[in-house]
Amino acid sequence: MQSGAAGFAVFAAGGLNAQANFTGVSGSAAEGSELLAAIARLNELGPLLPPDENGVRLPAGFRSRIVARSGQAPSNNSRVVWHPAPDGGAVFASADGGWVYASNSELRNAQGGVRALRFDSSGTVVDCYSILENTTSNCAGGATPWGTWLSCEEHEQGLVFECDPQQAGNGAARPLLGRFEHEAVAVDLINDQLYLTEDQRDGGFYRFTATRGLPDLSAGQLEIASVVQRGERHIVEWLPVPDPLASTTATRYQVAGSHAFRGGEGIAFHDGTIYFTTKRDNRVWSYHIASSELSIIYDIDTSDDPLLAGVDNVTVTPRGDVLVAEDGGDMQLVVLAPSQDGEQFDVIPLLQVVGHEASEITGPAFDPSYTRLYFSSQRGAEGSNEFGVTFEISKA
Secondary structure (H helix, E strand, O other): OOOHHHHHHHHHOOOOOOEOOOOOOOOOHHHHHHHHOOOOOHHHOOOEOOOOOOOEEOEOOEEEEEEEEEOOOOOOOOOOOEOOOEEEEEEEEOOOOOEEEEEEEOOOOOOEEEEEEEEOOOOOEEEEEEEEEEEOOEEEEEEOOOOOEEEEEEOOOOOEEEEOOOOOOOOEEOHHHOOOEEEEEEEEOOOOEEEEEEOOOOEOEEEEEEOOOOOOOOOEEEEEEEEEEEOOEEEEEEEEOOOOOOOOOOHHHOOOOOOOEOOEEEEEEEOOEEEEEEOOOOEEEEEEOOOOEEEEEEEOOOOOOOOOOOEEEEEEOOOOOEEEEEOOOOOEEEEEEEOOOOOOEEEEEEEEEOOOOOOOEEEEEEOOOOOEEEEEEOOOOOOOHHHOEEEEEEEO
């Protein structure tokens, strides 16, 4: 394993919550490519060491620190305390050389929302503020190329809210993205489309096409996936959803022939492919946009190395390594690294939080330089929403 900033870039490269090549969101594609050009692949990092003082197991050469705890002010200048139940998140570059980590709060009964940690250019936490309030069960979401955070409500009548991470305020609902049990969203800027997952045992896989082009989400068509078999290939056909607001019938039941996925979770876009997870069957999927082909790249029941369980948040590095956070399982952040022939994926733990057995890993995202990784243990060592912990990983 290499040391220094480049060594950490192996661990962190492309760690965006939504899309690895967004300019201004956890660094640009060009920056990521430059960092990655001369360094080893993720599968050469090495084994995890025993847990550090914060209970985090890491490869040699890295360290952890706690940047926020639920119910506490992260800095002397914080306008609010850090929220309970931190969930999906992303990092956004700031004009002053610092960055902002936006994080959902998965509380029910209109107690959820999104809060933001602001870091200065040295990595010091200088503020904490709210960017969305009075929403319910904000689970994951997705960063956009235009610098906003899409926060997803995970309940039957849930909406997606668009938030500005750079300043305190409140987000705006984007109802045409559908009213259903949202989990996460990924953006395909080239085709003016968003892809969305639904956390139901028979949930849909959705696509939204912006008819006026992105970033305008005020007009467009929501569709749901149907899967047909052609020879040995599985092809997705997109069917219009008649009533995205589900005034009488849930979106997943409106279209005959739509495919039921077993608990849609995290989703990410990379190089013309959408990757997403389904938790009830512990699978990681890939959808190739140009060919419309759907494939399974990890299945716990058939994998030769079934180290990954409780699949949840997902992101993809510029090299095509798929990072998956565990909801429960062994409390790991795991990489699925493509083999040399591209036909298989090696399963490699990147970190593990020990002593948080009743929690889950949430919100993995990287700072603009790819030298710091942020994520949360949603319920902490105590196993309760009030004890969430947000970590930073950096080179030692």
